[in-house]
Amino acid sequence: MPVTIVVGAQWGDEGKGKIVDMLAQSSHMVVRYNGGNNAGHSIMNEYGEFVLHLIPAGIFNPETYCVIERGVVIHPPSLADEMNALQERGISLKRLVISPDSHLVMPWHIAEDRGNEGDVPIGTTLRGIGPCYKDKVGRWQALRMGDLLYKTDFLKRLDVICAQKRSELTIRFPNNGNDFPVLEDIRRSYMDATEKIVPYIKDTSALIRQNLAHKKQILLEGAQGTLLDVDYGTYPYVTSSNTTSMAACLLTGISPRDVERIIGVAKAYITRVGDGPFPTEMKGKQQEELRKTGREYGATTGRPRRCGWLDLPLLRYSAEVNHLTEIALTKLDVLGTLRRIKICAAYGDSPHLLGSMDIRNLQNKKLRYQHLYDGWGDLNGIRFRDELPEQAGIYIKTIEEDVGVPIRYISIGGKRKEIISL
Numbered sequence: 001m002p003v004t005i006v007v008g009a010q011w012g013d014e015g016k017g018k019i020v021d022m023l024a025q026s027s028h029m030v031v032r033y034n035g036g037n038n039a040g041h042s043i044m045n046e047y048g049e050f051v052l053h054l055i056p057a058g059i060f061n062p063e064t065y066c067v068i069e070r071g072v073v074i075h076p077p078s079l080a081d082e083m084n085a086l087q088e089r090g091i092s093l094k095r096l097v098i099s100p101d102s103h104l105v106m107p108w109h110i111a112e113d114r115g116n117e118g119d120v121p122i123g124t125t126l127r128g129i130g131p132c133y134k135d136k137v138g139r140w141q142a143l144r145m146g147d148l149l150y151k152t153d154f155l156k157r158l159d160v161i162c163a164q165k166r167s168e169l170t171i172r173f174p175n176n177g178n179d180f181p182v183l184e185d186i187r188r189s190y191m192d193a194t195e196k197i198v199p200y201i202k203d204t205s206a207l208i209r210q211n212l213a214h215k216k217q218i219l220l221e222g223a224q225g226t227l228l229d230v231d232y233g234t235y236p237y238v239t240s241s242n243t244t245s246m247a248a249c250l251l252t253g254i255s256p257r258d259v260e261r262i263i264g265v266a267k268a269y270i271t272r273v274g275d276g277p278f279p280t281e282m283k284g285k286q287q288e289e290l291r292k293t294g295r296e297y298g299a300t301t302g303r304p305r306r307c308g309w310l311d312l313p314l315l316r317y318s319a320e321v322n323h324l325t326e327i328a329l330t331k332l333d334v335l336g337t338l339r340r341i342k343i344c345a346a347y348g349d350s351p352h353l354l355g356s357m358d359i360r361n362l363q364n365k366k367l368r369y370q371h372l373y374d375g376w377g378d379l380n381g382i383r384f385r386d387e388l389p390e391q392a393g394i395y396i397k398t399i400e401e402d403v404g405v406p407i408r409y410i411s412i413g414g415k416r417k418e419i420i421s422l
């Protein structure tokens with residue numbers, strides 16, 4: 001069973017990019033299966049510091065195929081920019097492959113996102129993600145990667161849909177409905193991007209099938225996090241795709257029987273960008289301090305992330321929803337800089353395992369905290385579990401015992417080598 005899935009176990013920004021970058025060293029293929037350039041996967045390795053939005057974090061291993069699968073929504077100009085930026089820094093794209101079935105984010109999607117956020121904010125990244133997925137399931141006004149292969153037909157449909165969207169959005173948002181470029185500019189920027197992207201559009205399912213047949217190691221890379229999943233998250237304060245492990249199989253065509261490992265990446269504390277309930281959110285100075293030490297600013301939008309204590313009920317929920325086989329715990333070093341550390345052990349009135357009704361009512365939960373630890377300070381240079389300070393060791397054990405899933409990796413710094421395998 002050669003397949004490993006990596007998912008975010010919280011509200012995104014857990015450090016998946018870093019874990020995928022590490023695991024890609026021994027993977028034959030990395031497949032990104034959901035989301036768009038709302039994601040920002042930060043990576044620090046021998047090539048330097050990077051933030052990837054659409055390209056799989058396996059791209060730094062030149063032997064690894066990097067596939068953008070059908071569940072991803074792609075803004076072609078942004079993808080072309082990301083590709084150029086990587087190439088300029090000497091990263092090869094020769095094994096990048098893009099599904100013809102992935103959908104295109106168009107300028108009107110971004111305008112609609114902005115219009116909606118002006119009315120009833122969810123706190124989106126304003127990248128047009130929700131409106132693009134809406135058109136995908138709506139079907140009539142959708143464009144896909146494969147359409148770029150037929151330039152004349154693509155431009156014809158582009159013209160028609162652009163005119164429809166302009167009038168629809170002008171009615172819905174009279175003040176900013178026309179807030180997207182004129183047709184000529186859209187045509188130009190999409191055709192420029194097409195030139196760059198088209199050579200990479202290939203039959204991704206055939207490639208995945210071949211690799212499975214040869215029992216090659218395949219890594220499925222999720223974007224965002226479990227609590228942002230459109231079906232399992234804190235709706236409506238979620239993203240518009242399925243971020244959880246089950247979606248990985250659906251959107252790559254891989255059988256669940258081929259999956260061996262499901263790794264949930266969780267921060268040692270918890271963060272969230274955008275609106276929505278956040279039971280363990282810290283207050284005032286403490287939150288600011290952690291944000292500053294952990295550099296908790298959105299990798300895509302630069303927005304300050306909200307910070308809070310680790311929430312075990314939510315992590316248990318995430319383990320259950322994703323069927324996690326292991327956890328990668330990140331930023332243990334950052335948490336250890338705080339003087340006193342606590343952990344949310346339970347929600348007073350809820351059962352051990354949260355259900356849909358609990359997720360609907362997160363904001364009203366009474367929290368039971370364990371005041372557990374003194375900060376453990378510097379973790380610099382530590383390479384093995386038994387070298388960890390006692391308090392950090394107890395923290396890890398508490399999580400493992402409570403969630404019932406082993407912690408397989410901990411990260412104690414930004415670089416690839418600052419990951420300890422337990």
Ligand code: IMP
Nearest residue numbers: 012013038039123124125238239273274
């Ligand atoms: P959207 O995905 O841009 O529609 O945003 C919906 C919600 O998901 C907002 O709260 C965003 O802040 C959040 N979100 C989307 N992508 C990410 C991510 O990669 N990390 C963290 N939060 C995200």
